[in-house]
Amino acid sequence: MILMYIKAFLVGGALCALGEIIILKTKLTPARILVCYITAGVILSAVGLYAPIVKFAGAGATVPLTGFGHTLAQGAISAVQEIGLLGAFTGGLAAASGGIAAAIFFGFLAAVCFKPKPKQ
Amino acid sequence: MQKSPSKQQFIQQYKRMVSAVTPKSKAAQGCLRAFWVGGVICVLGQVLIDVSMYFWQFSYTQGACFASISLVFLTALLTGIGIFDVIGKYAGAGTVVPITGFANAMVSPAMEFRPEGWVLGTGARLFTIAGPVLVYGIAASVLVGVIYYFLVL
Numbered sequence: 001m002i003l004m005y006i007k008a009f010l011v012g013g014a015l016c017a018l019g020e021i022i023i024l025k026t027k028l029t030p031a032r033i034l035v036c037y038i039t040a041g042v043i044l045s046a047v048g049l050y051a052p053i054v055k056f057a058g059a060g061a062t063v064p065l066t067g068f069g070h071t072l073a074q075g076a077i078s079a080v081q082e083i084g085l086l087g088a089f090t091g092g093l094a095a096a097s098g099g100i101a102a103a104i105f106f107g108f109l110a111a112v113c114f115k116p117k118p119k120q
Numbered sequence: 121m122q123k124s125p126s127k128q129q130f131i132q133q134y135k136r137m138v139s140a141v142t143p144k145s146k147a148a149q150g151c152l153r154a155f156w157v158g159g160v161i162c163v164l165g166q167v168l169i170d171v172s173m174y175f176w177q178f179s180y181t182q183g184a185c186f187a188s189i190s191l192v193f194l195t196a197l198l199t200g201i202g203i204f205d206v207i208g209k210y211a212g213a214g215t216v217v218p219i220t221g222f223a224n225a226m227v228s229p230a231m232e233f234r235p236e237g238w239v240l241g242t243g244a245r246l247f248t249i250a251g252p253v254l255v256y257g258i259a260a261s262v263l264v265g266v267i268y269y270f271l272v273l
Contacts, residue, residue, distance in 0.1 A: 001170075008166040009159035012218065016158025017151040019213030024147050030216045031249040034225065035256050037217060042260035046268070059165035062184050063191065063218045064158070065253075071184075072257050076265030088265025092258055098185040099192060099219060100254070104246060106196035107226040111242045114200035116231045 008060030011053065015064040034065055041069020046077070071096045150212050157207070157214030165191060165218075188219050195223035200231065225249035 019033050028036070044050040050070045054061040061067050075095025079087025093100070168187035172178040178186060198204040204224055208215045215221055229245040236245075247254075 005163050005166055008162045012162025012165075013155035013159030013214075016211075016214045016217045017155040019158075019217040020151045020154035021147070023213055023216075024150060030213075030221065031225065031252060033213065033216055034221060034249065034253045038253050038257040039260050042257060042264060046264040057162075059169055059184070059187060060159075060162040063162045063165035063187065065217060065219060065222055067184075068188075068219060068222070069257055069260070072261035073264045076261040077268050080265045080269050085266065085269050088262050088269060091265060092261030096257075099188040099222075102189040102192040103223050103226050103250065106193050107223070107230045107246050108242065110196040110200040110227045111230040111234050111246075114231055116234070 004058055007057045008063075011057035011060035012063060013060075015060075015066065037065040038069040038072075041066030042073045043069075045070040045073035068096060068099065071099075153210060154212045154214035154217075157211035158217055161191070161215070161218045161220055191219050192223040195220045196227045199224050199227040222250060222253060225253075 015037075019037070022028060022036070023030070023033060041050060044066065050061070050066065051074075054067070054070060062070070072092040072095065075093070076088050076091040079091025079094065081087070083090075165187040168190050169180070169183035172183045172186040173180065195204060198207070204215070204220075205228075208224065215224065226246050226249070229248050230242045233241040233245040235241060
């Protein structure tokens with residue numbers, strides 16, 4: 001159990017440190033980093049490289065945005081297995097719907113509840 | 121005796137040396153900060169998965185979904201009260217790469233552009249950064265599904 005937390009810390013931290021290196025070296029904006037990470041997650045997951053990392057590090061691999069891509073890809077693949085070609089279109093979003101709906105809902109709620117702070 | 125460079129020149133040279141060296145140590149510091157903050161966020165995610173699996177008998181997938189939703193909620197709350205920006209400034213990619221970065225990228229402009237109206241301000245700006253992320257993520261996943269269909273099945 002404790003080992004799992006250590007592994008989650010190390011792998012999750014490493015993915016973030018890699019992001020920091022990419023930001024510093026290439027001057028990519030955070031938005032592009034997010035796009036790169038989610039696309040990389042989808043591709044790595046599709047070729048079967050990401051599932052072992054998830055198995056090894058748990059949330060260390062699923063919490064970073066690559067894990068979001070992994071969820072999308074695995075959702076699409078398993079839906080294709082179940083219902084055929086239609087699943088390619090329904091599976092990804094269905095699997096990732098929780099996080100997306102939460103981000104939309106809580107984002108909207110925060111905009112309703114809080115006034116933006118003036119930037120220093 | 122050879123003429124030594126004047127003091128002015130010497131200072132200039134020193135400054136050049138400093139500026140050549142500084143970014144590297146800053147990069148190391150940035151990576152370290154991103155590493156430990158990002159690591160802590162992932163550990164928090166793991167705790168949320170374990171707690172939900174233990175108390176509510178969630179499956180692992182459900183637990184991971186619960187962890188994502190909780191982290192998104194936390195990010196929205198911390199962004200709302202202005203704490204997230206402080207953490208983000210310290211941690212750099214440490215808060216961008218986890219799902220917290222995705223959530224913050226939605227919450228932050230949604231709040232900021234509220235004066236432009238509920239529809240074209242908040243409603244539209246929610247997706248300034250999340251939009252591209254979803255476009256590429258979903259498009260890639262559809263492509264993966266289609267390729268899988270023709271290749272494997």
